[in-house]
Amino acid sequence: MQLENKTVVITGAARGLGFAMAERFAKHGAKIVVSDVREEAVGEAVQTLREGGAQVHGVIADVASEEDAARLMDEAVSHFGSLDVAILNAGILRDGFMVKVSSESGEISKRMTLEEWQAVIDVNLTGVFLTGREAATRMIELKNGGVIIPMASIAMHGNVGQTNYAAAKAGVAALAKTWSMELARFKIRVAAIAPGMIATDMVLQAMQPAARERWQSRIPIGRLGTPDEIAHVAQFIVENELICGVVIEASGGLHPGMA
Secondary structure, three states: OOOOOOEEEEEOOOOHHHHHHHHHHHHOOOEEEEEEOOHHHHHHHHHHHHHOOOEEEEEEOOOOOHHHHHHHHHHHHHHHOOOOEEEEOOOOOOOEOOEEEOOOOOOEEEEOOHHHHHHHHHHHHHHHHHHHHHHHHHHHHHOOOEEEEEEOOHHHHOOOOEHHHHHHHHHHHHHHHHHHHHHHHHOEEEOEEEEOOEOOHHHHHHOOHHHHHHHHHHOOOOOOEOHHHHHHHHHHHHHOOOOOOOEEEEOOOOOOOOO
């Protein structure tokens, strides 16, 4: 599928990986629907893309809301008249050990709360299910096929301090493979992306220089990935008709257990 004049919905698109994908797809002539939960951030992203010449529409939506997920896809179709690509990128972090034990006393000092678990599952897994279901529904009704790209993570293999996030991303990977089999007869391809450590503003702001250096030393290519490199993977999935039913790990060679 070529991107020219195609309608692309991207969740979590106001910044980071989502915005990088919006920028790259817009440069290739796609019509972009920017979706995020923060009204001000959506407005800023839309303005920036329009200044670059993009056809863009902003939608404030919470992917964990069934009503919002349906409204998002409806707005994409009503505004641009089509829905060709859905990138299910919205996600949150609530990192922490499942059970944290004090090194001094040997006693349990903290446990991951149900709220911390559920918040990540609601957005990162249920949100992908809801937006994916609604995107597939519209694509089937429009009878033009399409591409759905759920965003997983190499944390799907398991990562210390990310019980909730790792579980959600493993679920996303399973959804992608399952949907690829269910939706193929409607000419809808599904493939996921599993990024490694990517230099988004959020990561760089939260990471001390020493921690960044430690991570870079563990990555075989010697550096963090860039948001545009992940956007390039998304473009490859859309444009290459053979890519379906897989999870592409874009991590610079970083694998679970290396951290």
